[in-house]
Amino acid sequence: MPLNVVSLVSVGRHPQSGRQRRAEQDGRAVELGMNLKVVQNSQLTVLHAGASSEPVLRTYAGMGLPELKVLELAEQDDAVPALGDYLQSANADIVLTGVRAESGESSGMVPYLLAEQLGWPLVPRIADIVSIDDGVAEILLALPRGQRRAVSVPLPFVASVDNAAAEARQTAYGPGMRARIEGNKAVTEVDEVRAGWQESDAKPRPKRLKVVKAKTAADRFKAATAKPQGKAGKVMKSESAKEQAEEIFKLLLEEKVIK
Amino acid sequence: MSFEWLHPALIATALVLAVIGAVRRVSLWRAGQPDQVNLMAGLMAMPKRYLHDLHDVVERDKYMSKTHAATGGGFVLSAVLIILVHLFDVDSQILAWALLASSALMFVGALFVFKRRLNPPSRISKGPWMRLPKSLLAFAGSFFILTLPAAGILPEGFLLQTGNVLLTVVLTALIIWGMGEMFFGMSWGGPMKHAFAGALHLAFHRRQERFGGGRSTGLKPVDLSVVEEFNPATSDKQVLGVAKPKDFKWNQLLGFDACVQCGRCEAMCPAFAAGQPLNPKKLIQDMVIGLAGGDDAKYAGSPYPGKEVGNAKGGPELIITDGLVSPETLWSCTTCRACVEECPMMIEHVDAIVDMRRFLTMEKGETPNKGAEILDNIIATDNPNGYSPASRTNWAADQNLPVMSDVKQAEVLFWVSDGAFDMRSQRILRSFVKLLKAANVDFAVLGDEELDSGDVARRLGDDAAFQNLAKRNLETLSKYKFSKIVTTDPHAYHCLRNEYQDLGSNALDGVEVLHHTTFLNELVQAGKLRLDSFNGGTVTYHDPCYLGRYNGEYEAPRELLRSLGIEIAEMERSGFRSRCCGGGGGAPITDIPGERRIADMRMEEVNSTGAELVAVGCQQCTAMLEGVAEPRPEVKDIAEILAGQLIEEVH
Ligand code: SF4
Numbered sequence A: 001m002p003l004n005v006v007s008l009v010s011v012g013r014h015p016q017s018g019r020q021r022r023a024e025q026d027g028r029a030v031e032l033g034m035n036l037k038v039v040q041n042s043q044l045t046v047l048h049a050g051a052s053s054e055p056v057l058r059t060y061a062g063m064g065l066p067e068l069k070v071l072e073l074a075e076q077d078d079a080v081p082a083l084g085d086y087l088q089s090a091n092a093d094i095v096l097t098g099v100r101a102e103s104g105e106s107s108g109m110v111p112y113l114l115a116e117q118l119g120w121p122l123v124p125r126i127a128d129i130v131s132i133d134d135g136v137a138e139i140l141l142a143l144p145r146g147q148r149r150a151v152s153v154p155l156p157f158v159a160s161v162d163n164a165a166a167e168a169r170q171t172a173y174g175p176g177m178r179a180r181i182e183g184n185k186a187v188t189e190v191d192e193v194r195a196g197w198q199e200s201d202a203k204p205r206p207k208r209l210k211v212v213k214a215k216t217a218a219d220r221f222k223a224a225t226a227k228p229q230g231k232a233g234k235v236m237k238s239e240s241a242k243e244q245a246e247e248i249f250k251l252l253l254e255e256k257v258i259k
Numbered sequence B: 001m002s003f004e005w006l007h008p009a010l011i012a013t014a015l016v017l018a019v020i021g022a023v024r025r026v027s028l029w030r031a032g033q034p035d036q037v038n039l040m041a042g043l044m045a046m047p048k049r050y051l052h053d054l055h056d057v058v059e060r061d062k063y064m065s066k067t068h069a070a071t072g073g074g075f076v077l078s079a080v081l082i083i084l085v086h087l088f089d090v091d092s093q094i095l096a097w098a099l100l101a102s103s104a105l106m107f108v109g110a111l112f113v114f115k116r117r118l119n120p121p122s123r124i125s126k127g128p129w130m131r132l133p134k135s136l137l138a139f140a141g142s143f144f145i146l147t148l149p150a151a152g153i154l155p156e157g158f159l160l161q162t163g164n165v166l167l168t169v170v171l172t173a174l175i176i177w178g179m180g181e182m183f184f185g186m187s188w189g190g191p192m193k194h195a196f197a198g199a200l201h202l203a204f205h206r207r208q209e210r211f212g213g214g215r216s217t218g219l220k221p222v223d224l225s226v227v228e229e230f231n232p233a234t235s236d237k238q239v240l241g242v243a244k245p246k247d248f249k250w251n252q253l254l255g256f257d258a259c260v261q262c263g264r265c266e267a268m269c270p271a272f273a274a275g276q277p278l279n280p281k282k283l284i285q286d287m288v289i290g291l292a293g294g295d296d297a298k299y300a301g302s303p304y305p306g307k308e309v310g311n312a313k314g315g316p317e318l319i320i321t322d323g324l325v326s327p328e329t330l331w332s333c334t335t336c337r338a339c340v341e342e343c344p345m346m347i348e349h350v351d352a353i354v355d356m357r358r359f360l361t362m363e364k365g366e367t368p369n370k371g372a373e374i375l376d377n378i379i380a381t382d383n384p385n386g387y388s389p390a391s392r393t394n395w396a397a398d399q400n401l402p403v404m405s406d407v408k409q410a411e412v413l414f415w416v417s418d419g420a421f422d423m424r425s426q427r428i429l430r431s432f433v434k435l436l437k438a439a440n441v442d443f444a445v446l447g448d449e450e451l452d453s454g455d456v457a458r459r460l461g462d463d464a465a466f467q468n469l470a471k472r473n474l475e476t477l478s479k480y481k482f483s484k485i486v487t488t489d490p491h492a493y494h495c496l497r498n499e500y501q502d503l504g505s506n507a508l509d510g511v512e513v514l515h516h517t518t519f520l521n522e523l524v525q526a527g528k529l530r531l532d533s534f535n536g537g538t539v540t541y542h543d544p545c546y547l548g549r550y551n552g553e554y555e556a557p558r559e560l561l562r563s564l565g566i567e568i569a570e571m572e573r574s575g576f577r578s579r580c581c582g583g584g585g586g587a588p589i590t591d592i593p594g595e596r597r598i599a600d601m602r603m604e605e606v607n608s609t610g611a612e613l614v615a616v617g618c619q620q621c622t623a624m625l626e627g628v629a630e631p632r633p634e635v636k637d638i639a640e641i642l643a644g645q646l647i648e649e650v651h
């Protein structure tokens, strides 16, 4: 049976004009899904939780998608229960999302909440899925400064797609307009927490000027590319898994992540 | 034994075959899409269009125009008379003498064609075209001899006497050859096809406004409703732009067939000269392959630079960019219209190129290099570089400009264009404002309400984005009162003046759209600006394509320079033959590599005039020419030069 890949898309927001657009990272999630479709012969579903009349969805469709699925939600509804409910029954193997949305709460929590609800691992900030064999995916995680880390993750999983992933292909007007955008009834749950919030525009804060200490171009280059020299923490490679786990547990207690 | 039936029978056969070929050829054109043309009126106007519009272009090459008049005129006359004298056997010495005269005329013309072909320039095609002068001679010569008896010079029946068998055989062979080329070849795809298709193209041209000295340069809008009311059952007819040859309008196909492969377009094309993979002549020939089906093995002209001939295949139902023309070829064009201006057959290369780009952008999403990013920006921020729309008027923070949303009306609306975001262009804008203020012009700007004109989006094939911008701009314009729009950007000028009218708005009714050089010239002529004479050395002027060829404004900029006492050192390619700076048509965005840069070639031409300053009338040309490595002459917009010579009143 072919793999089932689902890319989640949201309504983006242009940083300069504030206008709605295809979100950068979601576009990359679709791009990755489309590439997997070619390489892995997988199936791709592009899914949006919101209004099927949303014009921005056409810009995702313009990448060459014959159809998009929409879980019809109203403005005040929470997207997570609807998505979770759908994915539970959709037999998905891989769910791809952006790291965080460009509009709305933009908390970056959706992939985490979904992974929790589905009970799947979450792979954050991926740059690429290199291969999938026997139900295990070889994934490249994006680290700062162009570094990558290879991890193997058993299916199914949720992954958030980093800006380091392949850029979304150009969107074409014709196919975008022709695509079928199908609205589906969904579980609706009003986002009560959010309903109580007040929103106001962020005020631009004055920026602290950076004092450049480097005297030569070589110094500047080093400053820009060197790995941050973390003072705390240690790398444990050869220790046993038990020792490693204990160390992590100790750290979490120290940092008051768990009590 | 008598062979009197032989020659009439041959003529009749050739004519019948010609008619069959013609019907077949017409059916090839009819595979194209319908277009509104008045067939009768077109046919009636054809002779006049031939004598004026076509010959005005041919006339630029005096040798060829005389040669063509003799050969073509002689042929048409001879053909009619041959039918009368030899086919219908009309017994009239006058007609026979007329036929002698016309075939002699044609013969003389053909000799000159022959001479031109002895050492042909590289731009013209060889192959079957090299045979044409000989065929012309065979046709004219053989019918001259055949007519001698009818004119009473040789005794009746002389040629068919048994003693003259050899003469008869040779003569008959020449007649068959001549008629094969002239009648049969005309409708079956030989070089003479140009006469048949060319005549009809004059009658049914897609831009009828071009005839009688008119100008028609605005691109035609794409009908976007075909995707908005999408119907899967007829989806193959609903492509945006041109994917297959049959997606062209039928009269565009007819136009391609009219090409004489004279290569004048090739000699003018900046992309070809720069070694980019474009040759407008080859492109048109490839379109002919597309409409008729086949491959380019027989093409005998210059190739697309860097690409071998012989690998292109096409057909009416085949996607053009899959094997007939490579996308790079289409993206190399700067839309400078030099080819269209030069084409004696009035073929519209730019329309065809943009039609095919529309398919690549709007259906395939394959605009090369920076194309996608620029289009995204235009859509999301209304300017190509993605700046905040709220910063559009930052350049004028110290200018105290009247804004339309405050004043509601003004005599002149100053269309600022996207130059507002570019520091170099801002110098031009400031200079122009200085002049407007000095001349006390009642003007206002749209401020942040102004949007990109849509020029780049349209040339990159995204007509949806263009139409969206144009409609929103027109809506803004309709809110205010003004009698003139003046802009320093020839591209915006062209859109506002020639392309916005197709979008069903009356916001520009009765409004005069002017380029700043035209407007400034009016001010200077009216004595509204006091200017010092200029003595900064030799000056040349570069005609922007979108001002000159697109809008016919060659004089105002020159008059302005002359009013400063400048004697312009003209470049060899100037006026309607000006060479593009390389900046039009989104070419800097798609950036197809060649062997040279177009801007460098243009700067060489500037250098050969010895100019120390090159005056331009376009921010894009300024940017392109200033991008040439120093040392090079200074580049200034005419507004900047004028502002520098302004005598300011001291109060
Ligand atoms: S397109 Fe026009 S200018 Fe170019 S070769 Fe053909 S006839 Fe000549």
Ligand code: SF4
Residues within 6 Å of the ligand: B265, B268, B269, B270, B271, B272, B278, B279, B280, B332, B333, B334, B335, B336, B337, B338, B339, B340, B349, B350
């Ligand atoms: S418009 Fe200019 S660049 Fe394009 S084919 Fe014609 S001459 Fe060449």
